[in-house]
Amino acid sequence: MASTDTTPPAKDAGDLAGLEAGLDALETQHKSRTPFHRTLTQKVLPPVVAVLLVLAVWQALVSFEIVDDPTKLPAPSDVWDVVHQAWLQGELLGYIWTSVSRGLSGFLLALLIGTPLGLLVARVKFVRAAIGPILSGLQSLPSVAWVPPAVIWLGLNNSMMYAVILLGAVPSIANGLVSGVDQVSPIFLRAGRTLGATGLKGTWHIVLPAALPGYVAGLKQGWAFSWRSLMAAEIIAFFPDLGVGLGQLLENGRNASDMAMVFEAILLILIVGIAIDLLIFSPLERWVLRSRGLLVRS
Numbered sequence: 001m002a003s004t005d006t007t008p009p010a011k012d013a014g015d016l017a018g019l020e021a022g023l024d025a026l027e028t029q030h031k032s033r034t035p036f037h038r039t040l041t042q043k044v045l046p047p048v049v050a051v052l053l054v055l056a057v058w059q060a061l062v063s064f065e066i067v068d069d070p071t072k073l074p075a076p077s078d079v080w081d082v083v084h085q086a087w088l089q090g091e092l093l094g095y096i097w098t099s100v101s102r103g104l105s106g107f108l109l110a111l112l113i114g115t116p117l118g119l120l121v122a123r124v125k126f127v128r129a130a131i132g133p134i135l136s137g138l139q140s141l142p143s144v145a146w147v148p149p150a151v152i153w154l155g156l157n158n159s160m161m162y163a164v165i166l167l168g169a170v171p172s173i174a175n176g177l178v179s180g181v182d183q184v185s186p187i188f189l190r191a192g193r194t195l196g197a198t199g200l201k202g203t204w205h206i207v208l209p210a211a212l213p214g215y216v217a218g219l220k221q222g223w224a225f226s227w228r229s230l231m232a233a234e235i236i237a238f239f240p241d242l243g244v245g246l247g248q249l250l251e252n253g254r255n256a257s258d259m260a261m262v263f264e265a266i267l268l269i270l271i272v273g274i275a276i277d278l279l280i281f282s283p284l285e286r287w288v289l290r291s292r293g294l295l296v297r298s
Contacts, residue, residue, distance in 0.1 A: 074260040079267065082260045091244075095265075099230060099245035100272060102158065106165030107226040113166065114173030114222065118215075119203060121174060122181035132178070139171040143229035147236045156239035161230060168229030169222040176218010180211030212288050220281045227273055246272070 055076055060066070067073040086092040121128045121135065146167045147160075154160040184207060192206035208215070234247025244252070246269050253261030 071257065071259060074263060078260045079263045082258075082264045083267075086264070092268075095244060095246055095249050096268060096272060098243045099234065099247065099269075102161055102245065103165070103223075103227050103230045106162045106230065107169055107223055109162060110166050110169035110173055110222060110226060111219070114170040114218075115177060117170065118174035118177030118218070119181070119207075122178040123203070123207075128178075135171045135174055135178075138167065139175055139225075143168040143225065144232040144236070146229070147233050150233070151237050156237055156242065158242065160237060161233050161242075164229045164233040165226045168225040172225050173218050173222040176221060177211060177215045179218065180214020181207055183214060184210040213292075216281070216284055216288055220277070220285075223276060223281065224273075227269075227276075231269060 058073075058076055062073060062075045083092065086095070117131075117135075121131055143164060146164045150160045150163045150167075154163055188206055188210050189202070192202045230245075231247040231250075234242075234245045235251045238248050238251065242248075246265055250262060250265035250269070253259070253265055
């Protein structure tokens, strides 16, 4: 009786291997350096054009005397002269560092408080029912409302500044984490329990990584609240020992009716906010998206 040969032909085996190699190539993300001209045209040129357009409109309003009172709208060159003079006097970096150091220190403290608070609210039903509405209410409360009681309770010092920052940032960070935990798929939690990841281990290895998108969004919003809260505190509460931050610089310009100084402070506040976002939160968001396969390097 003749034996039946079940071995596939060599050609079929080669085709199968080629198909598998093709699928592997499709699943592999080829990381290549983005050409410089593409980076220039897609990331650098658009904001530069936008800034130049704003400056052109600003200068046109002054040159054509659409705003006829120079005390209300100074020319861009006048604002630049004020900034340049502050730089030559060695005061410009002091203004920036005073506010940035307070803002980042307060934000880090809010991070240490808001993260465990958010996990507690997200994972314990009784705590959510008791504290959840309060956190949402605190998040919607304007930060400037906390400045007067903070001054009365703590006095004119850095502790008052940090208290205002915490009251503005902690609810945003906690609510962002709660939102991220609520969006974690139950399949992940069941798989984690099956593998023995329960309690703190499950929270660290399953819940927090899965909740990262919402958590990062809460961090970004928390920084925005921190920065705005700090500016409100510096504008309203001033004491010589506190130093001159950007908020106080803005208030000094208002008191002196110096619109060039006012615009100087506004531009510095805006630049610091943009710089923090570009240097910290935008790379963090890209990392989270790329780790989930939602952002592929072209």
